[in-house]
Amino acid sequence: MTGRRDSDSALIERYLRGDVDAFNELMRAHEDRVFAICLRMLRDREAALDATQETFITVFRKVDRFAGHSAFSTWLYRVAVNTCYDQARRSRRTATEPLAEGEGPPDHHTAADLDSVELRPDLEAALASLPPEFRTAVILCDAEGLALQTTAEILGVPVGTVKSRVFRGRRLLADALGNLRPLPDPLRDEHHD
Amino acid sequence: MTRYNPDLIAALAAGELPPIQAAALERQIAADPRAAAELAAQRTALRALRDAPPPVLSAEERTNLRQAVAASLHLEEGPAAASSPTRRRIPWRPLAVAAAALTALAVAVPLVTLLSVGDQGDSALSTLAQDDLTARGAEEDESSLMATPEQPPGAATLGAESDHAAGSAVADLLSDPALLIASADRTLTVCATEARSLLGGESPLAALMWQQKDGESAVWFVTPDGSRISHLAVFDPDDCRLLEPLYTSP
Numbered sequence: 428m429t430g431r432r433d434s435d436s437a438l439i440e441r442y443l444r445g446d447v448d449a450f451n452e453l454m455r456a457h458e459d460r461v462f463a464i465c466l467r468m469l470r471d472r473e474a475a476l477d478a479t480q481e482t483f484i485t486v487f488r489k490v491d492r493f494a495g496h497s498a499f500s501t502w503l504y505r506v507a508v509n510t511c512y513d514q515a516r517r518s519r520r521t522a523t524e525p526l527a528e529g530e531g532p533p534d535h536h537t538a539a540d541l542d543s544v545e546l547r548p549d550l551e552a553a554l555a556s557l558p559p560e561f562r563t564a565v566i567l568c569d570a571e572g573l574a575l576q577t578t579a580e581i582l583g584v585p586v587g588t589v590k591s592r593v594f595r596g597r598r599l600l601a602d603a604l605g606n607l608r609p610l611p612d613p614l615r616d617e618h619h620d
Numbered sequence: 621m622t623r624y625n626p627d628l629i630a631a632l633a634a635g636e637l638p639p640i641q642a643a644a645l646e647r648q649i650a651a652d653p654r655a656a657a658e659l660a661a662q663r664t665a666l667r668a669l670r671d672a673p674p675p676v677l678s679a680e681e682r683t684n685l686r687q688a689v690a691a692s693l694h695l696e697e698g699p700a701a702a703s704s705p706t707r708r709r710i711p712w713r714p715l716a717v718a719a720a721a722l723t724a725l726a727v728a729v730p731l732v733t734l735l736s737v738g739d740q741g742d743s744a745l746s747t748l749a750q751d752d753l754t755a756r757g758a759e760e761d762e763s764s765l766m767a768t769p770e771q772p773p774g775a776a777t778l779g780a781e782s783d784h785a786a787g788s789a790v791a792d793l794l795s796d797p798a799l800l801i802a803s804a805d806r807t808l809t810v811c812a813t814e815a816r817s818l819l820g821g822e823s824p825l826a827a828l829m830w831q832q833k834d835g836e837s838a839v840w841f842v843t844p845d846g847s848r849i850s851h852l853a854v855f856d857p858d859d860c861r862l863l864e865p866l867y868t869s870p
Contacts, residue, residue, distance in 0.1 A: 476685065485858045506858050597666060602661070
């Protein structure tokens with residue numbers, strides 16, 4: 428992790444000095460994971476590509492503010508998560524605008540949409556059923572394998588909150604996957620943070 | 621009935637406990653059906669997530685992504701120095717529409733019945749010193765970018781006394797508080813955590829996305845009685861950095 432962090436800092440310095448190769452190396456190092464986070468959060472390949480693009484544009488435009496006190500990737504993922512939240516909000520708003528009768532396009536994307544997310548369909552559906560804050564915590568911690576502390580920094584919440592969201596998120600996920608009957612919630616009567 | 625520790629069960633499921641502690645906990649959990657079911661659920665979910673292949677970009681998507689980002693940054697002319705972003709945004713109109721409506725209404729209705737924030741004297745807004753904002757260096761900008769809600773950007777100055785006028789952006793927003801309150805978007809979640817931390821988790825909060833010529837901002841404010849604004853914060857929606865000094869009403 429420290430190696431990646433040092434490498435990122437050096438690449439950022441080179442980028443700011445005008446080295447285009449450094450840009451390509453930073454993209455190569457992080458584009459897959461940013462895309463994975465966006466795709467799992469948004470569950471739509473086109474939307475995820477848009478969010479990934481917007482994330483990198485935002486980060487490179489503001490990268491001169493990054494002094495390396497924390498991992499570049501943490502900041503990058505935080506921007507990615509917020510971009511996804513923002514895009515989801517805009518999509519919801521757009522989706523509420525009704526189309527005139529007969530004006531909508533034919534629904535010929537269904538098969539492509541099913542293939543657009545590369546998770547098992549049942550896992551994809553189960554993840555989609557989670558409340559957004561639980562889904563994001565589970566995606567970052569369990570699917571992307573990020574540490575609790577890193578996830579807490581990305582989400583801007585205490586580590587205890589991340590633990591609680593991951594714990595409940597996993598349980599809801601298992602429940603949705605059909606492998607668990609509903610259990611009483613041990614956290615309901617106690618403050619977990 | 622045995623009560624079990626969710627953190628320990630989660631750690632056990634994730635394989636994060638030392639072997640001796642894990643074995644002891646496994647034995648303990650085996651005797652408790654609820655804990656055993658919980659552990660099984662945690663493992664089921666983890667296995668499903670970890671076994672799922674990571675999404676990958678196709679070669680074409682990867683190329684298009686890099687080209688699009690490079691083009692936005694004008695990298696063919698060398699990497700752009702950081703500048704104010706011109707973000708891709710869909711048009712945001714509700715505030716403008718509401719502004720027009722309120723302007724028409726204001727012709728017919730005495731303004732004093734619409735605005736309950738205070739009299740003209742109150743509009744000499746008490747905020748953090750504008751100097752504080754302009755004097756912030758790159759170092760503080762960085763810490764602001766990575767700030768957590770326990771110490772959000774500007775939080776240390778929450779409630780600080782100042783006679784300075786509000787920043788122009790905040791002054792614009794507060795020029796018509798009734799309109800601002802009426803335009804609140806109840807579905808907005810952007811920077812909600814930071815806003816709750818900075819403005820007070822128990823406070824009646826409202827928010828909207830504010831369109832300016834150089835992009836959108838997430839504006840969060842406290843409306844103690846639904847008709848006036850006591851605190852207001854303007855965030856960068858990308859990283860929830862505080863863009864303006866926190867406004868606190870006199």
